[in-house]
Amino acid sequence: MFEIRIHSRGGQGGVTAARLLALSAIHDGKYATACPFYGAERRGAPIVSFVRIDDNPIRIYSQIKKPDMVVVLDASVMDVVDVLNGLKKGGKVLINSAHPREFAGFSSSHADLTGIALRENLVVAGSPILNTPVLGALAKMGIISVDSAKKSIREMFTDERNVKAAETAYREMSA
Amino acid sequence: MKKIATGNKAVAEAVKQIQPAVIAAYPITPQTEIVEQIAEFVSSGELKSRYIPVESEHSAMAACIGASITGVRTFTATSSHGLLYMHEMTNWAAGARLPVVMANVNRSIGPGWNIWAEHTDAMQERDTGWLQVYVSTVQEAYDTTLMAFRIAEHNDVLLPVMVNLDGFSLSHIMQPLDTVETGDFLPPMYLPHAIDPKNPAGYGGLTGPEQHFKFRWDIERSMRDSVKIIDETEKDFANRFGRKYGFTEDYQCDDADVVIVSMGTLGKEAEVAIDMLRREGVRAGSMRLRWLRPFPKLNLKGKEIVVIDRDYSFGFGGVLAKSIQAQQKTDVFSVIAGLGGQEVTYEDIADFIRKRRIGEEFWFGVNDHV
Incomplete structure (x- = not known):
């Protein structure tokens, strides 16, 4: 089983990112579940979502304590949340950042998701949309296939800019 | 097409497949998404039900009772305090032998105010004459909601069915969902004691000590008979759609x-x-x-x-x-x-x-x- 924890702020699309990621894994022929942790969420507050991917049906409902991978959609949550908490030794970190970030002991990757969203003019209510470009980055990292990522995005969004943003992230990210 | 859905959405998808004549519901966390999705289906025309956005859960169940006794399919969904608020009416639905189907998203009872999973809400309804089933996956929530209508409406049962799913841990988790075409799995509803609104009659008048216990026994007799009907229904479902459940x-x-x-x-x-x-x-x-x-x-x-x-x-x-x-x-x-x-x-x-x-x-x- 591959377990992923996604850190974001309420309203940034972390829950939708989890849903798209799970749906992409299902399109890849795997089993997947996605669940947000529901507390007293409001826009702007740090939140976490969980995704599990496996070759067999997933029977676990409790929260992910020792993820294989952590995705940070908003680096500013690191001021208030230990995003590496419980991450397995050598686990993967994907951070939304224009510049490389090193996390000692972990396999660190970065993608400029905000920059891509702004370039594609993917902005809703003043906030860049991160949940579709992040799928391109996750595909580049081999978590899901790029075809399944595009298929999932098209099932949820009619605006092709979302697919383009994922393609850009896939193309520009250094694997 | 492979879908992904939450437990709440799966219930709404099942209701869309069933197309009840009347749906009356009031939103409450963590059930809200069921009501929202049903309202969207009604608005888009995919669900041709008469949707009544009532002012309370007590009214939701009362509306389902009123509609059901004319012999049509009804559905509602609630949770926690909403379920407790309709308690008088849940007893009435069972006593009047009406096959109402309800999804209850299990949530604790306050205080302290808490919106997360617990079974105490449904447990407080366990002696009302409702059949109660508890599910554990998104697919099972969908499948069981479909089966609930057939079991409730079977003339050897004619009792309401409550489908229970854990708040958040199931209502909000996203898992794969296969939807089906029910075809003739669900026969047309026949309510032997239906009221024809053009020829009105009354139920629930004063029932004396020499009669009342017979009605109570009749509920228990049907509850016992429901064991066979549940078994038959689940077997037929497995034959048609390949998913097997059980008690x-x-x-x-x-x-x-x-x-x-x-x-x-x-x-x-x-x-x-x-x-x-x-x-x-x-x-x-x-x-x-x-x-x-x-x-x-x-x-x-x-x-x-x-x-x-x-x-x-x-x-x-x-x-x-x-x-x-x-x-x-x-x-x-x-x-x-x-x-x-x-x-x-x-x-x-x-x-x-x-x-x-x-x-x-x-x-x-x-x-x-x-």
Whole structure:
């Protein structure tokens, strides 16, 4: 089983990112579940979502304590949340950042998701949309296939800019 | 097409497939998404039901009762305090022998104010004459909602059915969902005592001491008959759509020395605990109880029994533990866990089994011996 924890702020699309990621894994022929942790969420507050991917049906409902991978959609949550908490030794970190970030002991990757969203003019209510470009980055990292990522995005969004943003992230990210 | 859906959306998808004539509901966390999705389906024309956005849960059930007695399909959904608010009417639906179907998203009762999973809400309805079933996956929520209509409407049953799903842990988790075309799986509804609005009649008038008990017995007779109807319906569903359920979902129980009994999502997570214990050489099994009413005869003879209750009857004990203890005529290890969404992992469940103390009660997180 591959377990992923996604850190974001309420309203940034972390829950939708989890849903798209799970749906992409299902399109890849795997089993997947996605669940947000529901507390007293409001826009702007740090939140976490969980995704599990496996070759067999997933029977676990409790929260992910020792993820294989952590995705940070908003680096500013690191001021208030230990995003590496419980991450397995050598686990993967994907951070939304224009510049490389090193996390000692972990396999660190970065993608400029905000920059891509702004370039594609993917902005809703003043906030860049991160949940579709992040799928391109996750595909580049081999978590899901790029075809399944595009298929999932098209099932949820009619605006092709979302697919383009994922393609850009896939193309520009250094694997 | 492969879909992904939450437990709430799966219930709404099942309702869309059934196309009830009347849906009356009031939103409450964590059920809200069911009502929202149904409203969207009605708005888009995919669901041709008459949708009544009532002002309270009491009215929701009253509207379902009024519609149902004209012989048409009805549906509502609620949770927690909403369910308790309709309590007078839930009794009425069962007593008037109306096959209303309701989804209840299990949530604790306040205070303290808490929106997370617990079974106490539905447990407080267990003596009303409703059939109660508890599901553990998004697919099972969908399939069971479809089956609920057929079971409720069968003329040997004619009792309302409550489909229970754990708040957030199932209502909001996204899992794969296969939807089906029900075809003739659900026959047309026939209510023998339906009222024709053009030729009105009254029900529920004064019933004297020489008659009332006969109506109560009739509910129990139908409850007993429902065992066969549930079995037939689930078998037919499995034949048509390939997914088999049952009164319980038994996992590695056959050769088990100890069996843990639970309901809902904890019952699914318990299977992972069993896999762990089996690797350690412990012969353990899991029995996930689906149907609470009618309460099935459990096949636990000769096993040590551990029971998880996500509920409590104050001054008495865990409702499941006490029921199983009485039925099996043996002591059990009663674990009270998961109240108000308390986090319970498969590792915790494995510990409940490893450290069982038959005959005792243990509140997870309160005592410190596990």
